[in-house]
Amino acid sequence: MKTILFSLPGNQELTELLAKKMDAEIGECSLRKFPDGESYTRILSDVKGKCVVMVCTLHNPDEKLLPLYFLSHTAKSLGAMCTCLVAPYLAYMRQDKVFHEGEGVTSTFFGKLISGFADSITTIDPHLHRISSLGEVYDIPNRVIHASNEIAKYINQNIHNPVLIGPDAESEQWVSDVAKKAGAPFIVLEKVRHGDRDVEVSVPYIDKYKESTPVLVDDIISTARTMIETTEHLKNAGMKPPICMGIHAVFSGNAYQDLWDADVKDIITCNTIPHQSNGIDLSDIIAKEVTELMHHI
Structure with a gap:
């Protein structure tokens, strides 16, 4: 046919x-x-x-x-x-x-x-x-x-000394899968609650990964708030500016520019939604x- x-x-x-x-x-x-x-x-x-x-x-x-x-x-x-x-x-x-x-x-x-x-x-x-x-x-x-194989391949071929970052416990399963396929380490940010309004976010094993390239991976980048907040936590911990990677480049409103303004090294997405950040076919x-x-x- x-x-x-x-x-x-x-x-x-x-x-x-x-x-x-x-x-x-x-x-x-x-x-x-x-x-x-x-x-x-x-x-x-x-x-x-x-x-x-x-x-x-x-x-x-x-x-x-x-x-x-x-x-x-x-x-x-x-x-x-x-x-x-x-x-x-x-x-x-x-x-x-x-x-x-x-x-x-x-x-x-x-x-x-x-x-x-x-x-x-x-x-x-x-x-x-x-x-x-x-x-x-x-x-x-x-x-x-699932795009994880192609994302892992991109990380392998293009990013020196990567460490994948999960913004919270919910992201661990997804981030660990990409990290395993890329043969790269990963860490998940930890939230320590001191009170109702006092929540501290820490980056575990920070000394071990100070010289690594942080890679934030998510499925949908919509408002980009999670990536922007995670970038701030990494900066406070003394890590290098991260590379932000997503499958779907939704980028509502000014989200794309807001993410660049957060001092990231690069933004890479898959070509599921046509966008200037598309880098993974x-x-x-x-x-x-x-x-x-x-x-x-």
Whole structure:
């Protein structure tokens, strides 16, 4: 079965990388808005009998969802065999329970919505907190890709004498996994509570790592507050400026500049959300997993 990739606006670079690695063509489509704000969709390539792969990372998801929905249904109406969604960043994963009376569990609603028009979904390190697997909220075949191997490889190849830093106990499992794969040491900042409002943060084994390059690793960099606070603690402890690494470059508001202003050495993210900080390309593993998943549909 032939594969044809369609890039939703802003996803062109990743789509081109995937097309080369999957030996697939890139389809042409026209997506725009009418003067009254309604979405217009037209597919200009032949999709009959082909597997359509829609590449659309889902930060700022509300404006992307309807064009995606129309593109999928239009492709099916033109004879496409299947429509597969590649969403490197997957939105609406945090509201996975009712926190306050009157709320809805929007992660489940969003999963049902996408499962209604896509035949499969491939994503990277979604925020699975109280949800143990993506299959709990998506009724379609799915692949969850982990970026830790590629992050570890980048650390190995580009960072001299690294020590990975976890900002708190919750981050230990994630940071230790990357550190193990990178063959690098890691430490987790410790909070010592002296009173209700008096909490001291200490950096353990500080003398051992004074000459190391601190590497802060997180899955999503949104407001960057945790990284900025951690950078301050490292500075107070006498460590070098850190390299900040994240999978998903959400960077809400002025977060990117705020992080630079905190006196960091570098900011590196994966290319799940297009951003100037992208330094780790995940297209190899995405192409491999999408190809395998298509054979199971």
